[in-house]
Amino acid sequence: MIGRIRGTLVHKQPPDILVEVAGVGYELQVPMTTLFQLPSLGTEVTLVTHFAVREDAQQLYGFIDERDRGLFRQLIRVSGVGPKLALTILSGMDATSFARCVQQGDISSLVALPGVGKKTAERLLVEMRDKLKGWLEEMGDDSASAGIAPTPRPTDKIADAEGALIALGYKPAEASRAVAAVNDDSVENSEELIRRALKSMVAG
Template identity: 50%
Template sequence: MIGRINGTLIEKLPPTICVDVNGVGYDLEVPMSTLYDLPDIGGKVSLYTHLAVREDAHVLYGFLRADERLAFRTLIKVSGIGARTALAILSGMSSTELANAITQEDASLLVKIPGIGAKTAARLLLELKGKFTATTNTAEAQIPSAKSDILNALIALGYSEKESTNVVKNIAADVSVSDGIRQALQLLAK
């Protein structure tokens, strides 16, 4: 799993950008909030990423802030919400505004986003209740712990969410992501 990418921004074709990392250009799809905050072409950039492996494509999504990536990962777990819709939501509002809308159960903020109707907004409020913490500052938003990164890596490797969650519970809280993945794979191999 690709968790972060550092390199030189070489192309902006919304919603896709290209980042050169040691001679290899990575195409990433980004929300408009990230796109607006990127440096000019030729500038150095560091992005949190999410790799989606589908039958027909491997798609890399990029985010400037860890809380945006966490919000994206939470959104795509909602039935009927795909990556494109999650990007549209994060393009229309910050992760903090999303958390506040979910916490306050304010569907009117969600329906302002293109592609989000009343039924989808209601489903988002229902399924995301308790999964976001309202904050007043983006810096205060939840940052994924090493355990959640380990869990996401196991799921990306093809293990079920239930199986992965049970294994991650048996890993120490202060473990690094790479060591935690190694330990989890050893536990899964038994």
Template identity: 55%
Template sequence: MIGRIRGTLVEKQPPEILVDVAGVGYEIHMPMTSFYQLPAVGEEVVVYTHFVVREDAQLLFGFADKLERGLFRELIKANGVGPKLGLAILSGMSASQFLASVQNEDVSALVSLPGIGRKTAERLVVELKDRLAKFGKMQSIAVPPPSSDLLSGGNTIVNVNSAREEAQSALIALGYKPAQASKLVDSVYTDGMESESLIREALKAAL
């Protein structure tokens, strides 16, 4: 299993990145909570990974720290939760917010996430409440405010249309329907917003 990757961040296309390790490029899917913490393109990055092998694909999922990866691993053990839905859950709320929702049996908060209906939310609470108790003493994962350099990938001038399209594409990849993704982006967009801050605000608006 590939548990950690350290290399040069080559591309950032939320929710995916490309990391170069000794000439080999690894495509990694990340929840947005981890994506926001990435350095600029061209800098070194360390990503904790979970490797998924399917009949039709081999996929790498990456996280900013072991804690978030551990929560992801518990999530995908739950009935009806695959890696894609696990990624969407950890993009829609931080690990600490998800833990609080499960421990407090806050079904309404979970239902606000893409792909989570009421029955699924109730099942997650039942299945995960005891299993996630070991994470109970965790400190909230701090998501630092993104700098303009980080958001622009280091040296990229952001185009308004491309920023909106990128944000919509990211939301769709996380499980939102196209019309819903477009509506969320339009509801939070203001002049000059870059794609990652636009995604962040759209996800907040969905809760």
């Protein structure tokens, strides 16, 4: 089991990153809430991880802190929720926001996420309610704002943003519309564009 990884961040292509440790490059998938808090390329980064093994694949998932990994592990125990959907949920909202949705029975915010239908949202509310008791008090409401501002990189931010949203489960047309709706001259990089597009889609 790989529980933590520390090394140099050498590549970011949402939702995938590459971390080099002692000459070995580890590919990880991370939720957008983690990606927004990553440092610039070439900088050392430490992530807690979840290693998933299936008959046809092995995948390493990375998280900025224990709370997000803990929620990810709780989510994949829910019937009908696999790692990909759990990653999508954590990309659309941070752990505190998800706990608040569950506490308030907010189905509409959950079904706004790709792959989360009404039945899945209802199942999440029922099965996660007891598991998340006390999370809001323990986490506080500032966990979503402690990120490090992403460093701009010279790539096609629109293509990167659309590709990241499609990888999370949004249809190409949905991704294109969402990115176009929030893109303006104030957006400096693809990470910020993804953040705005996700916020607009979840808000409906």
